[in-house]
Amino acid sequence: MSSSGGPIDWSPMIIGFAAGFLSRLISIRTGRSHYPGFPSGYISQLALAIIAAMIGSSVIVALVGKEFTAATFLTLAATQFRDVRSTERKTLEQEEELILVSRGAGYIEGIAITYEARNYLAMLVALVTAVATQYTGIVIGLVVGIIAIVVGEIYMSGPKIGDMIEVEPAKLHFEKGSLLYVGDVMMMEVGLPHSRDRYQKEGMGVILTPKGRRGQSVLWNIAQRQAISHEAAAAVGTQKDVGYPEQTPLCRMDMPKGSGRAGLSILPVESNMQALIQAIKNTPVLEAGKWSALTSPILRRKEMD
Amino acid sequence: MADAPTPIMFAIVTTNKEAVHGGMAPVFVAADEPERDRIAMWLCRITNCIAHDLHNGTIILTVNQASV
Secondary structure, rough: OOOOOOOOOOOHHHHHHHHHHHHHHHHHHHHHOOOOOOHHHHHHHHHHHHHHHHHHHHHHHHOOOHHHHHHHHHHHHHHHHHHHHHHHHHHHHHHHHOOOOOOOOHHHHHHHHHHHHHHHHHHHHHHHHHHHHHHOHHHHHHHHHHHHHHHHHHHOOOOHHHEEEEEEEEEEEEEEEEEEEEEEEEEEEOOOOOHHHHHHHEEEEEEEOOOOOHHHHHHHHHHHHHHHHHHHHHHHOOOOOOOHHHHHEEEOOOOOOOOOOOEEEHHHHHHHHHHHHHHHHHHHHHHHHHHHHHHHHHHHHHHHH | OOOOOEEEEEEEEEHHHHOOOOEEEEOOEEHHHHHHHHHHHHHHHHHHOOEOOOOOOEEEEOOOOOOO
């Protein structure tokens, strides 16, 4: 029973809902690489988006109507979104064994966090917009909604590899008979002549050069490099199958020298250097890669300044 | 994943019998290099292991968790 007496003003709820839902829709479109591109994947996300926007927008209406029980239940519903993250992580972890080039635990965690955070963001945008509409009217509410969506979008789109790392094509070659090099970065030892032939004929390589300290700390992160390999293989394909482990795409640091650069070698299905470079540049920078910027002693080397 | 992988030597294929002594891994002795490469490739494809050439006539096959 509503104790406020007067008719309920629905406009905060409607505008808040629209803003929250829209904010989630935008991130579905821009975050394509984060999600399974199947209709069922989109449907479940849309359903969650509707629920999140609904919760965010109706809290204020419930509070104004002095329906504290309803408001409490809404916050309870919001906590249910915690499960979204572990569900997403579980799905991706199970997929890990089925794909040839794994994403790596760091990338999976990043995707799961983003997935969860975007639902909360939709909720927050809906809440802010609903509050603004409630107290300042529809016009200002609409403006606040648009600002909230834009701010949320800027806040949520993290840096990409291309922002801090230069990606250039490089030649694959073998030294000392069997050591695979990309440019001057040693990748691995390929013992089988058959695989060496294939690398020489069809292999592609790129060199990743950090633009600064941040870029270098990102590259030293092994989870980040696994994510790069995964995105590279997803873009141009990889001639790899069970029983061909040496044909897996690799992303390794320029190691005996420790110059901070990395090389990537891949046996592509489609030899498209443009697509490969673009895919690497669009790989998101993982949150796990952000911590080491100040602590790693190698970053204080003079040549990086 | 972030730890160094633990390679397990799975088999040794060699043309130079004198250079290897037996251990935990079986030793396959080949007559010449093409034969050695053929055996090594065969074993790799069957067991999903990685071949490393020691450049003394010996190829070792290792199972390496991080590279799979």
